[in-house]
């Protein structure tokens with residue numbers, strides 16, 4: 485069985501930890517991010533890793549990156565659609581159109597472009613099929629304060645996941661989603677810093693080791709194609725999410 489995955493947003497945080505985890509498990513990994521120098525520095529010596537400089541919101545760059553990966557390794561079994569960003573916290577009346585569009589371009593359109601390309605490759609390859617795992621968020625269910633653009637894009641990811649799962653059935657293509665709550669990455673460090681800047685007496689959000697989310701993605705990816713984890717929520721046990729706090 486071949487084990488080929490493309491991971492977007494592989495230059496830091498969850499994507500980077502997931503790439504390390506898959507490489508250690510014997511997978512061949514295509515690594516997408518804009519900071520190609522970081523990808524080359526971290527993964528350049530590993531023959532099973534292929535750095536692919538790409539902005540996920542650029543249609544042509546996405547197609548070229550996926551085609552280069554398949555030209556080198558023959559097929560694509562899994563896409564981990566992970567690249568994403570969090571624009572400055574603000575209530576909706578304070579959100580600039582520019583920041584709204586940046587969120588949509590990267591978090592939603594970027595995920596669509598990568599999923600569309602992966603779906604086409606998986607549908608055409610022999611043996612047919614594959615798996616697309618979208619990185620949603622706790623914010624795909626419940627917002628944190630001042631996060632309208634991020635929350636709207638992450639709710640939309642849930643629709644993307646369900647549509648892939650439904651439309652993929654005839655072609656043995658699975659759609660799944662991992663919803664992560666506060667893995668210790670740069671994004672979460674920055675969110676906690678903002679929270680404390682706004683209120684020095686605030687309690688920082690609990691975080692968990694990012695490697696737990698990486699191993700969860702590996703578990704989703706290594707299932708046979710007749711089995712799918714449609715949604716998985718993995719979170720720091722003490723963070724506010726369930727109920728009223």
Ligand SMILES: NC(=O)c1ccc[n+]([C@@H]2O[C@H](COP(=O)([O-])OP(=O)(O)OC[C@H]3O[C@@H](n4cnc5c(N)ncnc54)[C@H](OP(=O)(O)O)[C@@H]3O)[C@@H](O)[C@H]2O)c1
Nearest residue numbers: 493495496497498517518519539540568621666667669671
């Ligand atoms: N950390 C958490 O607890 C948490 C919780 C829920 C959801 N998430 C989701 O997990 C994903 C990763 O977050 P993280 O915490 O690991 O953040 P991070 O450390 O800031 O990593 C974000 C990654 O996305 C890449 N990226 C951003 N814009 C891109 C673009 N236009 N094209 C290609 N790559 C781009 C960045 O690479 P370059 O800058 O090199 O392009 C980087 O590798 C995001 O989708 C986020 O919403 C995280």
